[in-house]
Amino acid sequence: MLREDALKTIYPELEERIVVTIMGAVAAELYTLGHRHNFFYLEHAMGLASSMGLGIALVMPEHKVIVLDGDGSLLMNLGSLSTMARYKPGNLVHIVFDNESLLSVGGFPTATSTGTDLAGIARASGVLCVMEANTPESLKAALTEALSGNTLTTIVSKVEAIGPKSFHMDLPLLENRFQFKRCLEAMQRQSKV
Amino acid sequence: MPVSVTNSKLIYDALKACDVKIMSALPETWLVHLIRMAEEDPAMKLVRLAKEEEGVGISAGAYLAGVNSAMLMQNHGFLASINGIVSLALLYRIPLLLLISYRGHWGEKDPWQTQGGLATEPLLRTLSIPIWHLNTPTDIYRRLKDAQTLAHASLHPVAILLSRELMWEE
Numbered sequence: 453m454l455r456e457d458a459l460k461t462i463y464p465e466l467e468e469r470i471v472v473t474i475m476g477a478v479a480a481e482l483y484t485l486g487h488r489h490n491f492f493y494l495e496h497a498m499g500l501a502s503s504m505g506l507g508i509a510l511v512m513p514e515h516k517v518i519v520l521d522g523d524g525s526l527l528m529n530l531g532s533l534s535t536m537a538r539y540k541p542g543n544l545v546h547i548v549f550d551n552e553s554l555l556s557v558g559g560f561p562t563a564t565s566t567g568t569d570l571a572g573i574a575r576a577s578g579v580l581c582v583m584e585a586n587t588p589e590s591l592k593a594a595l596t597e598a599l600s601g602n603t604l605t606t607i608v609s610k611v612e613a614i615g616p617k618s619f620h621m622d623l624p625l626l627e628n629r630f631q632f633k634r635c636l637e638a639m640q641r642q643s644k645v
Numbered sequence: 646m647p648v649s650v651t652n653s654k655l656i657y658d659a660l661k662a663c664d665v666k667i668m669s670a671l672p673e674t675w676l677v678h679l680i681r682m683a684e685e686d687p688a689m690k691l692v693r694l695a696k697e698e699e700g701v702g703i704s705a706g707a708y709l710a711g712v713n714s715a716m717l718m719q720n721h722g723f724l725a726s727i728n729g730i731v732s733l734a735l736l737y738r739i740p741l742l743l744l745i746s747y748r749g750h751w752g753e754k755d756p757w758q759t760q761g762g763l764a765t766e767p768l769l770r771t772l773s774i775p776i777w778h779l780n781t782p783t784d785i786y787r788r789l790k791d792a793q794t795l796a797h798a799s800l801h802p803v804a805i806l807l808s809r810e811l812m813w814e815e
Contacts, residue, residue: 497728506692509706511690511707512710531694531699535694
């Protein structure tokens, strides 16, 4: 499937949620579908989107947090799976788009192209619920299930190594950061009322 | 193990006074008591990491959600976190309170710690991360509070170097 189609299909589920994405194609595609102040695009620090999502999930237990990760990023921080599994925040949903490629930096194949199994690693790390969803509909179903429950979930979705023509987003990094912080703090205040 | 319980407790109490609610850590000898205190405190969320760089993400997430955090690490953990510090914390102007046990510095007997000891301060300075050498127990409360205040005002990481004379009793 195309990641773009997958994102389009799950966008209604993302719209009101705290979302942290990795850099490059994922960020640009989500942004193009419609930017929201509750979306944060981590445009560098490869691997740390899942750690950021974990940090938010641990301090905002009343809100669902969705991380949009990728194979290249997750392979850089596999330890994050073991840390997520250790603390098991039930409000964290970790989606990994696996295009078997470092698409945003030139399309070099990652180890998932030669057999590394990220869903298997997530399971063996102790992530309680791991699903594989390789169509937009099955991804939407898996995400809906994860959001309706309270179990730490990793969903691995194989996607084609195709991205947008341009990664340009009309949103300076710091504007995104300040918007996102204000948005999270407003959510925190509301949940305390 | 001659790690100072008294001074660890002073540091822990100072972190509590800074309203730190989430702490990431990767165990190392000098930090054992601090980590135990965090673990025994129901009001503290302790996140034990696989690698220190994860802590940058966790602290950034907590900060954006309006919650104070601290990162406990050995100086080699700081070395392992540098990309995260540069391309998350510095790039996005995220304050971090780094508590770094300063191994490989004056009085170090373990040869394997010494290269990290030599590299720590030059690298912190290269990243323009303000440094405070925490050497005396009477200083702890004030310096930690000041470090956090500066981090939040400057939207920048700050580093407290935990010295041998503070952490180790021989």
